[in-house]
Amino acid sequence: MRSQQSVRRKGAGTRPWLVISDSGQSHFEEIGKQMIMQRTGLPARDLRILDPVLTYPSSILGRERAIVVNLEHIKTIITATEVLVLNSKDPLVAPFVSELERRVSSFSETRLNQTHGTNVYIPENRSNAARVSDSKVLPLEFKTLEVCLQCACRCLETETSTLVQAAYPALDELTTKISAFNLERVRNMKSRLVALSGRVQKIRDELENILDDDMDMAEMYLTDKLMHQQCEEIVSEDKIDDYNDIFDPDYKRDNDLKSTKSSSSDRTGLKPNVEELEMLLEVYFAEIEGTLSKLSTMREYVDDTEDYINIMLDDKQNQLLQMGVLLSTANLFLNMAIVVVAVFGMNITIDLFKSNHAEFMETTFGTIVGCIFLYILAVCFGKKRGLLE
Template sequence: MVIRMNLNRPMKSFWKTKIRQPSRKSSCQLEQRHVFRLLSQRAFNCKSRSAFQARNANFKGPEKPIESERLLYQGLEISESKQFALGSSLATRLSTDRTLQCTEFDDKGNIVARNVEIKKSDLVNKFGILSRDLRKIDDEHDFPAILVRESTILVNFLQHRALITYKRVLVVHLGTPNTGINYDSSFMYGLQGKLNFGISQHSNLPYEFRALETVLVMVISELDVEYQKIKTPVNKLLDELQHDVSLEKLKQLLDVSKQASAFRQNVQRVRTALHTVLEADDDMAAMYLSGKAAGTPRQEADHTEIELLIENYYDASGEIVDKADKLLSDVEYTYDSVRSILDSHRNSIMMLDVQFSIAAVGLGMATYVVGLYGMNLINGLEENIHGFSFITGGSVIGILGVGIFGLYKLRRVRKIYSMHGMHYDRRHRTKN
């Protein structure tokens, strides 16, 4: 008798049970399960210890957790915060390792470094600021701002970025050396001349105020120049649209009006940044860097010089905002005028169409009557010598009657519509 054994099935089940792929669970779940098991074990140990102490009153067990448990908890805390700490340190390192192209001026207004690459970490250590403060002068940050720190003033206005101390100015260039501000630009010459002039003429303004004033002068000048560049084509288009309205001119007016709106928004941002500083007495007092370096810091209410300086350019920016508003109002008024002209032309075309429709109705009625008598049927007027005159005269009178009646109704409708429009305009003006 031969006994046959099926070896495939046992071996298959064996490989399924013995060589099994491990379950893919996250380390966080495993650590939570391990902590839960440890806490349960500790609770059980505490209950057992309390029961043992109840039976043995003289026994004094350890009040602190054992060393292995403490190390396990410490390792668990490190493992949970490891990813966040690593990510934050990496992000900080990447942000501070970036370089900025800068030009540095000394306390006498001379350029000591031209278009040099400086790491952000070096700027943080050199000027005593935080790494997040450098975001105000990044290429991605387009909002104007004046940031006051203990020994540094960070300035960001349009394309002018600078770090100002009581004895040095670091101008940050935007973009590459070919596209950014170079040291021989008007801004660099103006800054160098202002700093040298203050020393030679013994100006009462501190070094940091003269540097800040140079930045504000350049900003206001550039805004004024940009306003003139926008104003010229806008006024030209407005004059042309008063005589001739075309689609191409309307498209051009739309483009320049968008430019004017963007310009007005930029000027308003500059004005808002200056207003923010004027509203903060502590920031204005902290801007006296030379006094703090000399050991005589200003009180919070003692900031007359810097307040007058910033207020002067705040008013100048306000004038440019008013000019931009007036320019936009002229564009809007022109749009309304063009819209009224187009509406008038459209209404004239519609009235002409209605008049032709009324004339067509009168002619249609006359044609209907003529068609009735034009049929080859006996109607009793064939032998009448006045039949032709009667039918023709009646048709003409019918056409004129329909036309006069239609025009009368049309005029009445126009009168009612115009009275309604005047009443609406008067009510709208009263509400405003």
């Protein structure tokens, strides 16, 4: 029973990861968090942002041996020799996986052709094994990062285009006819606009922070760091092999000179040229900036529409207030006529009741005409003072 529980605990944290090697081969592996930490050198807090149960904003983290990418639905760990993709069977991730496999296969073929080509520098000894040709292609980590950014930007651009195509007609229809249905539709589109703008803004800020810090970009040169580490191991092996000649003064002088050159090259190797990564990120930074500009333009259009709707509603409210003033004024003078009727309805005896029918009609029509005249006079007075239109 205890063995079964221990097996459950060990397998509880494992998830299926799609592993794509630098040769283009892909396969599934059930890997736990502890195994990934040993395999990539990542701390647990970096793996937490890839947890599909938790919600974390988009981020790109460059570490010593791996790059952690969390862009929209893409959750990937990139190393110098392989790529680990989480939730690869998700329909949203499937286009990214197919594109990544195609790019990695093309990258492997290109690198193989360069290795067998005539433009490749053949090293003379093991200490120069890290040298490559001038026409080297982007390393695996940059190829994978490019695919991640391309798929994320394409997804956001598609959502933006869909939202723009649906939002502008809805806003125009709302300006012509204010109804509960149109208001609800515009409200939903504004909620989508705010959420999409936040996602695009987060990726844009993440790229801007990386571009502003050369050390963050230098951390992403995983292949250069791996080759630099291999060169150090080769140099250390050479030192161990030549340990027996350490008492030779000529050898010691030459070895000091070599060690000085090696240390100077190590110092320069610790800070690789970040120009190629900067150019790569600048392209997608400009693309995500264009998407954000479209959303900002639509946000301004929504705000202008809201202002226009508010002005229209205020105008309707003013018209209703004027209607209320006119009705109140008419009610006032109608009440005056009712007072006259009430006075004549009293149980009293006056000469007017003894008169003929003509005098009664004169009194009635005189009261009606007087009330109408006073009403017209009150309306003209309100228009003259600017109280009524």
